[in-house]
Amino acid sequence: MTKERPAAGTAPANAPPRIEILLVGMNGDLRGKQIPLEAEKKVWDGSVRLPSSTQSLDIWGDDNDDITGLSLSVGDPDGAVLPDRRSLAAMPWAPDGSKQVLATMHEFDGAPSFMCPRAILAELLKRFEARGLTPVVATELEFYVVEDDWRETGKPRPPERLTYRGKPNGFQLYDMNATDALDDYLQTVRAWAREMELPADATTAEFGHGQFEINLLHRPDALAAADDCIYLKRIAEQAARRHGLKSTCMAKPYADQAGSGLHVHASIVDREGRNILDAKGGDPVRLKSVCAGMLKTMRQAQLIFAPFANSYRRFQPGSFAPVDIDWGFGHRGTAIRIPDSQGPAARIEHRVAGADVNPYLLLTAILGGMLLGLDEDLDPGAATEPGKDPVGVERLTHDFLTAVEEFSASPFIADVFGERYRKLYGDTKRKEAITYLRTVSDFDYQTYLPRL
Structure with a gap:
């Protein structure tokens, strides 16, 4: 039977409508403001x-002003939060x-802030546009659903409906x-995705207890594809609250269960809408060079x-998370998989990232590697065979x-993300790693x- 207990902090039934303007932070977290709908003009x-x-x-x-110098030491200045009307959606x-x-x-x-993840991706996409090219991107998000008593127990546990006498089935x-x-x-997730006009496709149960995957359809707009993914994460969490559960995109919430990934499928089309990675029955030279750029x-x-x-x-041997920097045709154990090399569906699948990304x-890093493979003739080496x-x-x-140290020393990262962001992200993550x-x-x- 469905748990219908309201989530903590649920607004009263007569609460007025609002608009939320949202920024995506460094860690994929949402921050912003709630504004009464009658004040939407601002x-x-x-x-x-x-x-x-x-x-x-x-x-x-934490703003880490002591290591970044971006907060109180410079007066903690305001920035302008400018909405992207294309991302306007119901709530x-x-x-x-x-x-x-x-x-x-x-x-x-x-100027867009050098710290804004949306701005960083938008800036990279200008390089494709200058070449008359458009990345076409889709994401596959895995996540876990757990009981909502994790604050009391200190750890997650699978939904009771997936257990027998307290043990997973x-x-x-x-x-x-x-x-x-x-x-x-x-069904709540799907209904809300439909109401928000997200291109959600198949939903499947994954290996782990309470683990599911939802696929989002391809978009000829990588920024919109990233927006879709952020919104899907939010829907998964809000729907879980509605049903007295909790969703999590932790990469590895259980030691003995599968981790959660975020796989990316990507191709590239020219101004005429032709897939430039299509091998057309021959050797997929360009597709392999793009793979080599990412590798x-x-x-x-x-x-x-x-x-x-x-x-x-x-990243554990024998799991579906890759441990080697390799590629293969249709091989789900590789870091880069080529599901199709012929026709309009020719594309790569990047399988490295966790759901916590x-x-x-993520798309900036992937597309930056693909761009390197377009600009240079690179050889990925032999394909890994099953x-x-x-x-x-x-x-x-x-x-x-x-x-952290390899990221912080990388000229590629400085080129694709900007040198200032390489330092900010690297310094912030170094503090986290040392902690x-x-x-x-x-x-x-x-x-x-x-x-001992």
């Missing part, structure tokens, strides 16, 4: 203000008539019993694909701090204290 006339440092906050919400969980819109932070001279890959058990929740820059960009300490728990930064180990390839790192390393865990106490 959203569109550009008079909404927030401190520019809003875009520099770390996972704990189905809020009072009738409520809306939401995604925005980009701008300086008062009119087993792996649930493509199991319709699992989707049926949470059908009320999943060449993958270690440098891994901090984008795996932005938190927990992210690195996902910031989609704007049942065989990759030959002569580098591995992804399993270490958060190593990823993680300094934290003594229950594992340490359980393993070492009794024996």
Whole structure:
């Protein structure tokens, strides 16, 4: 039976409608303002203000002014929060008539902030536009649904409807019993996606207990595709609240269950709408060069694909998360998979990122690598074949701090994200990695204290 308890903080039934103007932070978090709908004009006339440092906050919400110098030391100046009208959408969980819109932070001279993830992706897309090219992008988001008592227990547990006497029923890959058990929740997600006009497609049960995947259809606008992904994450969480549950995009919420990824499918079309990666029955030379560009820059960009300490728990041999920097045709164990090399559907699938990734930064890193492969003739090496180990390839790192240092030293990152953002992101993540390393865990106490 559906749990109909209201979520904490649910507005009263007679609450007035509102519009929310939203910025996406460094960690994919949403920050912004709620504005009464009768005052909506201020959203569109550009008079909404927030401190520019809003875009520099770390996972704990700290502005780290001591290491960034972007907050109080310079007076914590405001920026202009300018909405993207294309992202205006309904807000189905809020009072009738409520809306939401995604925005980009701008300086008062009119320039987009170097710290704004939406602006960073938009700037990269100008390079494709200058070449007469358009990336076509789709995302596949995996996430877990858990019981909403995690604050009391200190850890997640699968929805009771997927357990028997408190124990999970087993792996649930493509199991319709699992989707049926949470059908009320999943139908709310789908209904709200439809109301918000998101191009949501298939929903499937994944391996983990309470893990699901929702596919979003291809968009010939990478910025809109990233917007779709942010909105889908928000829908998943808001719908979970409605049903007395919690959704999470942690990359690895359970040690003994599959991690959650965010896979990206991408192709490139020219001004005539032709897929330039189409091999047309021959050797997919251009497609392979694009793969090589992403492989060449993958270690440098891994901090984008795996932005938190927990992210690195996902990279385990024998799982569907890649550990090698390799590619293959139709091979789901590789970092870059080519599902199709012929016809309009010729594309790559990037399988490295976790569900915890910031989609704007993710697409910037992927498309930056693809652009490198378009501008140079690169060889990705031999394709990894099913049942065989990759030959002569580098591995992804399993270490958060190593990823920070490789990101921070990368000329590719400086070129694609901007040198100032490379420093901001790298310095902020270095603090997070060091804080993680300094934290003594229950594992340490359980393993070492009794024996040493």
